[in-house]
Amino acid sequence: EALATTPGPILVTATAGTTDAGLIDPIHRIADLCDRYGADLHIDAAYGGLLALSPRHRDKLAGLGRAHSITIDLHKLGWQPVAAGLLAVPDTTLLTPLAHQADYLNATDDTEAGLPDLLGRSLRTTRRPDALKIATTLRALGRDGLTALIDRTIDTAHHLARLLDAHPGFELHAPPTISTVLFRPTHADDDHLATLRRTLLHEGRAVLGRTHADGRLWLKATLLNPHTTAEDLDSLISLLEGTHR
16 A cells, blocks of 8 residues: 555656766666556666677667667767767657747747747757758668677777786776776786876876775776777777886
8 A cells, every 4th residue: 555655756867878987788678667656767878778789788778668768978979079969758749848939039030030930950959950960870871881880899999808817917897888997907006006097198198987895996998099000999908018117
């Protein structure tokens, strides 16, 4: 009886590709709970959403189609400008709130006279026309072209992870889920690790991220350039070896 009278959740947000490690939530299990309690499911797929294009990797997003809304950040694995994000919904009637009228933006007589109605075209009315760049990329590369770049980038990240895992001077946190590799020098403490990262950054030699996991600080290499080569990775490891000594 208590459960019957207690208001249930309205919205649940899952993540498909965390910023720190690229981890993906168990979407089907979360969607089952949303169905059980009558909540909408939103999936933040900013990082991992375009894995859906890849036959090799789309199984990581199993259940994505059960979401009521999805966000995708195309400046990551879509190679678009930073503002080129997408909000996807299964039914366009869910976008009805975008048609809300505001006199200072879309006065009825102006719209009837042919002036552009900006309010219904974007969540941000002053947004740049990044949709044109997305469309151009899709026309130029197609699904297969983008998939090839995504697969190549993920392969490169796994190659880096294997190199680090086999190297006695480094500790790998875990195999990458997408293209983010967390690692640290074997005998470095957190203070030394932070100093190492800043040194490489200030000297213009490498740009590595940082994050905390399992109570320790880790270096973060987020591979997003599909043209990164095995030689580039060897150079990075050599650079880290030399700086760490």
